[in-house]
Amino acid sequence: MGVRQSSPTEQEILRPLWKVHILHHANEGPVVGNWLLEELREHGYRVSPGTLYPSLGRMVRIGWLAQRRDRRYRITTAGRQALAEVRTRLQELLCEVIGKR
Numbered sequence: 001m002g003v004r005q006s007s008p009t010e011q012e013i014l015r016p017l018w019k020v021h022i023l024h025h026a027n028e029g030p031v032v033g034n035w036l037l038e039e040l041r042e043h044g045y046r047v048s049p050g051t052l053y054p055s056l057g058r059m060v061r062i063g064w065l066a067q068r069r070d071r072r073y074r075i076t077t078a079g080r081q082a083l084a085e086v087r088t089r090l091q092e093l094l095c096e097v098i099g100k101r
Helices: 008-028 033-042 049-062 077-098
Strands: 065-067 073-075
Touching: 008 033, 008 049, 008 065, 008 073, 008 077, 033 049, 049 065, 049 073, 073 077
Parallel strands: none
Antiparallel strands: 065 073
16 A cells, blocks of 8 residues: 655645644643644544654744643743734635635
């Protein structure tokens, strides 16, 4: 069985969106990687551990998340600021795309 290639839509548009989901849930409380995998899959994102964990590591290096000793990830002040900015921009985009103001 071969490895399925991600579509351009998945790679270029949807993958960045699931990072917003991670920030959102980490803002609600500390999260663990396995739970995030299941949560993202429930929303239709095709995420493997080999994709998720390096992304979580980048989000830690950027400063959006901090990893605790118990391997849970929590949002940081910078992560809350990023989430607030993304929410604002997504609301603006949604209004444009669906044509409502």
